[in-house]
Amino acid sequence: MANRGDGAKKLAAEYFRQLSEAGETEVYLPPGDVRSLRGERTSRSASPAGPAPESSAAATASPADAPRADSTMKTPDTAAAPSASTAAPSAPDIPEPEIISAKFAFSSKATTSDMFAKSAGLETCTTLEEVEARAVVCQNCELAGGRTNVVFGAGNPNARLLFVGEAPGRDEDIQGVPFVGRSGQLLNKILEAAGIERDDVYIANIIKCRPPGNRTPFTNEIEACIPYLGRQVALIDPRVICTLGLPATQTLLGIRGSMGSLRGKIYVEGNVKVIPTYHPAAALRDPKYKRPIWDDIQLIKREYEKA
Ligand code: SF4
Known part of the structure; x- marks a missing residue:
């Protein structure tokens, strides 16, 4: 059954796909967000031993590493580069100018x-x-x-x-x-x-x-x-x-x-x-x-x- 986490992942995957198609090669995220996208536990829910120390590289994610918006892509390890689809992406929330x-x-x-x-x-x-x-x-x-x-x-x-x-x-x-x-x-x-x-x-x-x-x-x-x-x-x-x-x-x-x-x-x-x-x-x-x-x-x- 789909849960809210799956929905957020799909939205993130769509967002990364749009960035990739716009020519972006890197995005910068807080380390905790990178772990969340990878399906890892965040510090709040980590084991008593605590999370592994952050490295600066952990805070960098590539759009090509993002999980694709299909249910078979659970982690970046199995993710492929976003497709070169020309379909119009849905517009993300745009701040009111x-x-x-x-x-x-x-x-x-x-x-x-x-x-x-x-x-x-x-x-x-x-x-x-x-x-x-x-x-x-x-x-x-x-x-x-x-x-x-x-x-x-x-x-x-x-x-x-x-x-x-x-x-x-x-x-x-x-x-x-x-x-x-x-x-x-x-x-x-x-x-x-x-x-x-x-x-x-x-x-x-x-x-x-x-x-x-x-x-x-x-x-x-x-x-x-x-x-x-x-x-x-x-x-x-x-x-x-x-x-x-x-x-x-x-x-x-x-x-x-x-x-x-x-x-x-x-x-x-x-x-x-x-x-x-x-x-x-x-x-x-x-x-x-x-x-x-x-x-x-x-x-x-x-x-x-x-x-
Ligand atoms: S004004 Fe100058 S730049 Fe514009 S078309 Fe004429 S020659 Fe070319």
Whole structure:
């Protein structure tokens, strides 16, 4: 007969599977929790001789070591690596984020002093193809001289969920498609693990041509290029926008701040929500960013499904 312990184990196994599919290789747990997951007695119920001394390694568990959510997997000794299932995992409990009433820089209510309001004549373009045709011949900033391709954007032109990153990297410049390099592959894994189809969303950057050496775009380059994104947002008309990284977050929200202070919140204007998270490249540089990205993606998925 199933008991509460089995239920908790299944939930833990599902949670570890999601982390693994998001690219996580290690999770850190209190030693007592590790023993509980392994089916060992905790100190409260240990024999009078007491538990074995903790080693620091005992507090580290790998998602690949987690018991799978089937009744035959009782201990990590018999557990196999989580499957590469693409089924949408159930959303874990998501802490209620702060809701902030915002005035987005790309809003139709933006003033003429806002950079998005400088439409560069793109308001006459009524389709994404027309906007792209203008972008591919654009010489409005010095990045035009170093590009192989203009990376305009890709995905569902009627997407309810739009991802906005910073700028193309080397692979994107070569292929002319956003998020196809290592960051894009990680983003794909995260979306797949969250049950979000990449083909259902639209992905673009605030800058359409690759900055040399993948440096952060200069303000004058963002100002020159942002009308393209502004027109893309207007035509796609998404309900949820996920900004990836600080330049995209600050540009779309029109406010300053660190990613740590800007993420974990939902910014709302009318029927549009902006939810910032770290750029996947941050997680490639430092795995500590994987967890907050995963938490933010759960939030984005929830709002996307409501939209
Ligand atoms: S980065 Fe944008 S503004 Fe600069 S040349 Fe490319 S498309 Fe034009």
